[in-house]
Amino acid sequence: MFEVFFDSDLFKWVLLPLLIVLSRVVDVTLGTIRIIYIARGMRYLAPFFGFFEILVWLLAIGQIMRNLTNPLYYLAYAVGFTLGNFVGILVEERLAIGSVVIRIITQKDSDTLVDRLRGQGYGVTVLNAIGSTGMVKVIFTIVKRKNLEEVIDEVRKYNPRAFFSVEDVRTAREGIFPPAREGRGFLRSLQKGQRKGK
Helix, strand or coil: CHHHHHCCHHHHHHHHHHHHHHHHHHHHHHHHHHHHHHHCCCCCHHHHHHHHHHHHHHHHHHHHHHCCCCHHHHHHHHHHHHHHHHHHHHHHHHHCCCEEEEEEEECCCCHHHHHHHHHCCCCCEEEEEEECCEEEEEEEEEEEHHHHHHHHHHHHHHCCCCEEEEEEECCCCCCCCCCCCCCCCHHHHHHHHHHHHC
């Protein structure tokens, strides 16, 4: 019965190409997450995702190698890779792993913005500097990536013409951060293990 199903046109021309697309989406998404964890120095999470990434990839490539004469499988493989990149970026944005430094340069009085950020629990450092247009204030704060949009909204609200830049931070310690809400689950426990292992 199963042999008849696997030999059917429905399986060969519809279901198997869809499975190849889906497996590529999964493995490329896992690859994106793995690379993010490598860049953040999370040595326990990166191999975990790498294991499943390569396992799914082997399943997909195995189907193509068994059916080299069907060009639809090559197309499905390419479509899955493309969609996997897109989904991987979306997942990365949702995970918002790590910290960033926001550097704000403003000529306008920055006291209100600084007070607002400090009132929300962010550590803020303010320097007087000379820019190409005269005296400016340089404001530094390191925030969790998940809070980035919130801080940028505050900058736009209180100093709308301020120049700001955002850069990834691999490691930060001894700073002032808003109280974090602890999540639950397997991923959170792996992240805690990562921090303890450093």
